[in-house]
Amino acid sequence: MSSHNESxxxxxxxxxxxxxxxxxxxDILLPVENKPNKAWWIGFTMAALGALLxxxxxxxxxxxxxGAWGLxxxxxxxxxxxxxxxxVGIGHAGTLISAVLLIFRQNWRNSINRSxxxxxxxxxxxxxxxxxxxxxxxxxxxxxxxLPNQFGSLWVNFNSPLVWxxxxxxxxxxxxxxxxxxxxxxxxxxxxxxxxxxxxxIYSILSFGWNGxxxxxxxxxxxxxxxxxxxxxLVLSVHTIVSMDFATSVIPGWHTTIFPPYFVxxxxxxxxxxxxxxxxxxxxxxxFENYITMFHIESMNKIILATGSIVGIAYLTELFIAWxxxxxxxxxxxxxxxxxxxxxxxxxxxxxxxxxxxxxxxKRIRTSIPISWVLSIVVNIGMWFERFVIxxxxxxxxxxxxxxxxxxxxxxxxxxxVGSVGLFFTLFxxxxxxxxxxxxxxxxxxxxxxxxxQKSKLIKEGHLDSExxxxxxxxxxxxxxxxxxxxKELETK
Amino acid sequence: xxxxxxxxxxxFSEQFTFTGRAKVVSLxxxxxxxxxxxxxxxxxxxxxxxxxxxxLLLMGYYFTGVCxxxxxxxxxxxxxxxxxxxxLIRIPQAMAYIxxxxxxxxxxxxxxxxxxxxxYHHWFGEGLTDPDSPSYDAIIAGKSSFLNAPGFxxxxxxxxxxxxxxxxxxxxxxxxxxxxxxLNSYKKSFKLSAIFLVIxxxxxxxxMFDTIMSLEAHWFSTMFGWYNFAAIFVSGLCVITLIVILxxxxxxxxxxxxxxxxxxxxLIFGFSIFWTYxxxxxxxxxxxxxxxxxxxxxxKRWEPEYKPWFWINVFINFVIPVLVLVNRDFVRNSKILxxxxxxxxxxxxxxxxxxxxxxxxxxxxxxGWVEIGSALxxxxxxxxxxxxxxxxxxxxxAKHPFLEESLxxxx
Numbered sequence: 002m003s004s005h006n007e008s009x010x011x012x013x014x015x016x017x018x019x020x021x022x023x024x025x026x027x028d029i030l031l032p033v034e035n036k037p038n039k040a041w042w043i044g045f046t047m048a049a050l051g052a053l054l055x056x057x058x059x060x061x062x063x064x065x066x067x068g069a070w071g072l073x074x075x076x077x078x079x080x081x082x083x084x085x086x087x088x089v090g091i092g093h094a095g096t097l098i099s100a101v102l103l104i105f106r107q108n109w110r111n112s113i114n115r116s117x118x119x120x121x122x123x124x125x126x127x128x129x130x131x132x133x134x135x136x137x138x139x140x141x142x143x144x145x146x147x148l149p150n151q152f153g154s155l156w157v158n159f160n161s162p163l164v165w166x167x168x169x170x171x172x173x174x175x176x177x178x179x180x181x182x183x184x185x186x187x188x189x190x191x192x193x194x195x196x197x198x199x200x201x202x203i204y205s206i207l208s209f210g211w212n213g214x215x216x217x218x219x220x221x222x223x224x225x226x227x228x229x230x231x232x233x234x235l236v237l238s239v240h241t242i243v244s245m246d247f248a249t250s251v252i253p254g255w256h257t258t259i260f261p262p263y264f265v266x267x268x269x270x271x272x273x274x275x276x277x278x279x280x281x282x283x284x285x286x287x288x289f290e291n292y293i294t295m296f297h298i299e300s301m302n303k304i305i306l307a308t309g310s311i312v313g314i315a316y317l318t319e320l321f322i323a324w325x326x327x328x329x330x331x332x333x334x335x336x337x338x339x340x341x342x343x344x345x346x347x348x349x350x351x352x353x354x355x356x357x358x359x360x361x362x363x364k365r366i367r368t369s370i371p372i373s374w375v376l377s378i379v380v381n382i383g384m385w386f387e388r389f390v391i392x393x394x395x396x397x398x399x400x401x402x403x404x405x406x407x408x409x410x411x412x413x414x415x416x417x418x419v420g421s422v423g424l425f426f427t428l429f430x431x432x433x434x435x436x437x438x439x440x441x442x443x444x445x446x447x448x449x450x451x452x453x454x455q456k457s458k459l460i461k462e463g464h465l466d467s468e469x470x471x472x473x474x475x476x477x478x479x480x481x482x483x484x485x486x487x488x489k490e491l492e493t494k
Numbered sequence: 495x496x497x498x499x500x501x502x503x504x505x506f507s508e509q510f511t512f513t514g515r516a517k518v519v520s521l522x523x524x525x526x527x528x529x530x531x532x533x534x535x536x537x538x539x540x541x542x543x544x545x546x547x548x549x550l551l552l553m554g555y556y557f558t559g560v561c562x563x564x565x566x567x568x569x570x571x572x573x574x575x576x577x578x579x580x581x582l583i584r585i586p587q588a589m590a591y592i593x594x595x596x597x598x599x600x601x602x603x604x605x606x607x608x609x610x611x612x613x614y615h616h617w618f619g620e621g622l623t624d625p626d627s628p629s630y631d632a633i634i635a636g637k638s639s640f641l642n643a644p645g646f647x648x649x650x651x652x653x654x655x656x657x658x659x660x661x662x663x664x665x666x667x668x669x670x671x672x673x674x675x676x677l678n679s680y681k682k683s684f685k686l687s688a689i690f691l692v693i694x695x696x697x698x699x700x701x702m703f704d705t706i707m708s709l710e711a712h713w714f715s716t717m718f719g720w721y722n723f724a725a726i727f728v729s730g731l732c733v734i735t736l737i738v739i740l741x742x743x744x745x746x747x748x749x750x751x752x753x754x755x756x757x758x759x760x761l762i763f764g765f766s767i768f769w770t771y772x773x774x775x776x777x778x779x780x781x782x783x784x785x786x787x788x789x790x791x792x793x794k795r796w797e798p799e800y801k802p803w804f805w806i807n808v809f810i811n812f813v814i815p816v817l818v819l820v821n822r823d824f825v826r827n828s829k830i831l832x833x834x835x836x837x838x839x840x841x842x843x844x845x846x847x848x849x850x851x852x853x854x855x856x857x858x859x860x861x862g863w864v865e866i867g868s869a870l871x872x873x874x875x876x877x878x879x880x881x882x883x884x885x886x887x888x889x890x891x892a893k894h895p896f897l898e899e900s901l902x903x904x905x
Contacts, residue, residue, distance in 0.1 A: 008898060314696055
């Protein structure tokens with residue numbers, strides 16, 4: 002991190018005038034220290050109703066068995082696994098932002114990592130519920146772990162990617178949770194120090210006795226880097242193993258070698274889209290515009306563009322190799338995807354995942370908040386369809402034409418999915434209510450180097466190259482949190 | 495910042511003087527290469543001729559790949575607005591600049607190998623696509639609308655030509671920045687980098703399928719392109735690092751220090767793991783599914799001629815960088831880092847060897863004078879061209895907007 006030597010042409014990560022350390026704390030803790038507003042209650046009520054639907058649909062599944070879903074003997078795996086992979090994928094951005102971007106010293110991550118990590122954890126929880134819901138007999142869920150036979154189960158089959166999955170996801174969840182919670186400690190201590198009574202007691206316990214000493218901060222830095230090092234392979238491993246659930250098989254459309262990195266790219270793609278969906282609303286409703294700036298929005302859009310294109314390369318490679326392989330089953334699987342009865346799913350996937358992100362080549366689109374928000378949702382619709390296409394279109398016409406069938410979801414399938422979205426938003430809204438949605442301590446690190454305030458000061462001191470200052474001023478015009486007056490003040494004489 | 499030389503007394507107009515030992519050694523190596531290849535190609539023994547062609551392809555591809563990796567490194571650092579590498583950017587620029595030469599040489603090798611039937615004979619030969627011919631191959635015939643000589647050569651020219659133009663122009667923009675200053679070159683480089691990465695990203699898998707995968711034209715793997723990209727990118731990073739270390743050893747690049755080496759080392763570490771990841775994913779999925787049309791590739795590499803080398807490949811390119819470069823003190827030590835780079839460059843030579851040989855010379859493989867001579871020749875040629883280019887410009891991009899950040903880089 003280059004601190005005071007940062008080039009002036011880098012865009013500011015914190016905007017606003019008279020931003021002090023105290024003001025950062027005040028701004029970010031506002032939703033935690035005050036009664037929630039109407040918008041929060043409306044959102045929470047809707048999300049909680051969704052979560053109730055989830056409880057009902059999953060309860061119904063447990064009561065009647067998996068026959069409640071729309072599965073048939075040809076398509077034995079459909080919405081359940083589609084939704085599972087969709088949620089696991091979404092749960093990738095948090096760790097990418099917190100770990101990989103930390104290793105790459107991308108300090109714009111400081112303002113978005115907290116909520117992205119929270120989002121990750123909730124998405125992984127949603128995914129984990131599908132693992133259990135899948136089982137038919139959820140009270141035997143512990144059978145996925147290699148318990149000795151004395152427990153009454155069989156030793157697990159270590160050759161099965163489903164077993165690898167159980168390990169990958171539980172490791173990922175644990176490490177993400179620890180990483181997220183360690184990052185929260187100084188901020189929970191800030192809440193504690195400003196609270197009174199029972200609230201103070203609770204936050205005091207939650208802060209693990211954080212005292213803000215130099216020693217504590219040093220340990221905090223070390224633990225962050227170590228956890229980042231541990232989490233980085235996990236960003237790759239989880240979706241790699243999810244992809245192997247399919248790719249180790251001999252089903253055309255599932256078995257292809259590019260699956261692991263292609264799934265990881267898709268996961269980061271959908272995860273960033275979900276972060277964008279959440280943050281664009283959050284920054285507006287909670288007045289975080291000075292911390293989550295247009296630079297953050299644009300950067301995330303660029304990552305969505307890059308990962309969407311990587312996914313596009315993978316789709317095209319698969320198509321090409323299906324033809325190049327000369328294998329008639331491979332060729333049929335793909336022509337069936339494109340032009341078979343599920344053609345609409347394939348083309349929805351292609352449009353949403355490959356074509357729509359290309360709009361982000363235009364600066365006006367990637368700096369437009371409404372369009373970015375809509376596209377972020379389009380991306381996740383596309384990513385849901387991607388999994389649906391991979392799973393259902395590969396299964397519904399298998400090697401035996403007499404068993405070909407279509408899949409129709411039952412109301413329970415729909416209920417579990419819509420319900421899981423409700424569950425996710427319930428958890429996220431509760432998080433915003435009780436914990437700081439932006440990493441206070443980490444944003445404070447940026448004030449002396451990457452804030453507009455600091456950069457204005459440097460410009461006013463006047464030793465800078467005037468062309469570079471002009472370049473910097475031009476980048477500010479896209480910021481919705483910087484007024485024309487502020488830009489004008491930076492004019493060089 | 496504005497005027498860069500405020501806080502330090504580095505000599506940014508310093509230029510590399512390409513004389514003496516470096517020049518002699520690279521030219522001697524090149525001469526050895528030329529003699530080896532000439533003897534190999536003029537040999538009466540068909541196997542030797544074929545082996546020479548296989549080595550030419552291996553080294554031509556390696557050479558082109560490393561130069562393209564220099565271009566990718568440049569482009570990635572522009573689009574990600576990376577500040578730290580600006581002080582050493584002249585090295586990948588020199589590599590990118592000579593990509594046209596590398597491409598031309600590879601093209602000559604491919605044309606020669608194709609029409610002399612020493613390379614690509616699996617899909618390019620008499621009667622392969624003719625149903626009445628005894629050598630008819632239905633699978634090859636099925637692919638012939640893609641795998642045919644005109645289409646193949648057209649793609650080679652189009653792909654390598656486009657990469658060359660982009661990489662060459664990227665280097666040029668920075669050289670002209672030295673003369674004119676301002677942000678114009680930076681802005682243009684940013685745009686061109688994005689365009690280059692899109693073109694390279696979408697077309698390079700096809701280029702790699704063509705150049706290497708089609709040597710065994712029945713076999714297919716969707717991962718093959720990304721696997722090759724990982725291999726050339728690790729190699730490119732190692733070459734950049736090695737040149738930086740050698741220049742520093744000769745007293746140049748005073749502004750590049752162990753922090754920059756540390757970052758280069760971390761990239762080598764990371765991309766070595768990425769290489770292993772794609773290698774493993776490709777291998778494991780094919781091994782697991784056990785479908786004959788896919789396992790045939792590894793079956794050939796499981797023969798006694800190749801099997802030990804097949805595993806040594808993974809050991810060198812995964813275990814060594816991981817065990818050595820995980821240690822902070824080792825990465826920051828230029829001697830250890832240079833040793834790892836050399837080992838990895840040999841390791842990826844072996845990697846390409848295992849990709850090329852089983853489909854060309856099959857069991858007649860060897861590590862002998864042809865292998866050593868061609869490797870020396872191409873290394874000499876590469877060193878000569880890159881060092882010659884480096885000597886033509888200042889070693890620091892003095893007017894790069896992020897140079898100041900690079901000078902103060904600390905991790």
